[in-house]
Each structure stands twice: as C-alpha cells, then as structure tokens.
C-alpha cells in the first residue's frame with residue numbers, strides 16, 4: 582500500500598488541533614481533542630477521548646459507573662487493560678486489549694464501563710479510546726445494538742517497514758474492517774515504523790482526520806506529534822500518513838459521512854432538538870431507559 586505509483590491527490594490540511602486533558606466519568610483523566618469550546622463536533626463524530634495510558638496501583642483503577650445514552654453510538658477500542666461492561670439490555674462482557682465494542686445506543690441504554698475486578702484489585706495499565714458517532718434523526722430511536730470484535734477479528738496487515746495497520750470499520754488501503762456501521766464511517770489504527778507510509782483514499786465528502794497518540798508523523802505533508810489531531814478538508818482526495826522520524830508512531834484514522842443535521846447535546850444524550858433532549862431526560866428519570874440487572878443474571882456478550 583505504500584510507495585504506490587498511482588497519483589494520490591491529497592486533501593489540504595484544515596487545522597491541527599491540540600488535545601486537552603479532561604476529567605471524565607468516575608474521575609479518570611482523558612486526552613480530548615474535541616469537543617472543545619471552539620469545536621463542538623467533527624460531523625458525524627461527537628467526541629474523541631484517549632483514556633490513559635495510566636498505570637494504576639492496587640485499588641486505584643476507576644471507570645464510569647451506571648449512566649445512560651440516547652441518540653448516538655459509543656465505540657470503545659482498548660489497547661491495554663480490561664473493561665467490564667454491563668447494561669440495561671442484560672448484556673455484559675469484558676473488552677480485552679485490541680478489542681473493539683461498537684455500541685449503538687439508539688433509543689437508549691443504561692450501562693457501566695468499569696475496570697475488571699482483577700484490575701481493580703491488582704492494578705495495571707489502562708489505555709484505550711472512546712469515540713462517539715452521531716446517528717441520523719431517523720436512526721436516533723432505533724433499538725440498541727452491540728457489535729464486539731476481539732483483536733484477532735480486526736482486519737490487519739503488516740506495513741512496508743514493519744509497522745501494522747488495523748481496520749475496525751470502513752476501508753483503508755484496500756482493507757475493510759468488520760463493523761457494520763449505521764452510517765458510512767471508517768476507523769483504523771496504524772502503528773507506523775520509521776519509513777512506513779499509508780495512502781488512504783477517503784470517500785468523497787467525508788469528514789476525515791488523523792489523531793497521533795505516540796511519536797510524530799506527517800499528514801499530507803503537515804507535521805503532527807503525540808496529542809495532535811490533523812483535520813483535512815472535505816475536498817476529493819486522500820490522506821497520506823508517513824513516519825519520517827526514527828521511532829514508531831501510533832495514529833487513529835477516522836472518517837465519516839457528515840449528517841448535516843442540527844445537534845442538541847447535553848451530557849449523555851445527543852438529539853436534534855432541545856425538546857428531544859428534555860424527553861430523553863424525562864425518560865431516563867422515569868426509568869424508561871431501564872436499569873442494569875444484578876450481576877450474574879445477564880447474557881454474556883462482548
């Protein structure tokens with residue numbers, strides 16, 4: 582996929598966004614390139630959080646206890662640690678390193694996302710990502726849906742100089758990921774060894790960006806390093822990510838079809854209007870989004 586002889590038209594870089602640190606959930610710190618005061622969303626993406634890497638001692642690990650979602654999708658991709666989830670549909674499971682959980686909240690779920698009891702007791706490294714993907718108005722009230730894939734089930738390939746590309750959703754460099762997305766979206770993770778390059782043909786009109794979480798790369802010729810997100814234009818053309826440095830670089834590659842709809846968001850709810858937000862709160866407070874069954878009664882699912 583690198584050193585392609587085919588002319589690869591590169592989209593202009595629009596901005597380089599610095600991630601900021603933010604305390605989330607039960608008190609864990611994330612690096613968050615967006616949303617910020619200036620950038621509400623990168624349509625259709627509503628949020629990108631990097632959780633850790635954090636090395637917890639015994640008894641220190643924290644997560645996000647019971648909370649609701651409605652109107653969008655939460656996508657968890659874990660690199661280190663183990664996260665146990667339980668929800669109001671009765672599902673529970675453990676997300677392990679390299680695995681992804683694509684949860685379509687739709688009409689609503691109440692769930693918890695917590696370190697496993699083992700990590701709670703013994704400590705360990707936690708590192709992963711959560712992205713939020715918006716749903717079209719017509720899909721906001723669909724039934725909840727889970728798609729879980731282990732590390733071995735993600736599509737992957739070795740790069741020219743020893744790095745690796747994993748594709749979770751959509752197509753990058755001819756590789757298509759396993760997730761069936763509700764609206765067209767692409768999600769990949771590349772570990773670029775020195776000299777590695779990815780030429781990514783982004784679907785026309787899609788929002789596209791690259792988030793660097795280790796090392797340094799160039800994105801369509803623009804330098805970017807650890808903690809920076811590079812947003813490219815929606816013009817036709819692709820994205821070339823290259824590692825000219827002497828250490829491995831780690832990046833997420835994200836693209837999606839913009840929904841172009843009004844967004845009303847507050848906390849865990851993302852709707853189209855303020856009235857729909859009020860209804861979401863009312864439904865949650867009245868218990869209509871359900872609650873998490875007692876441990877041991879649910880169906881095991883990732």
Ligand code: MN
Nearest residue numbers: 645650655694
């Ligand atoms: Mn959640």
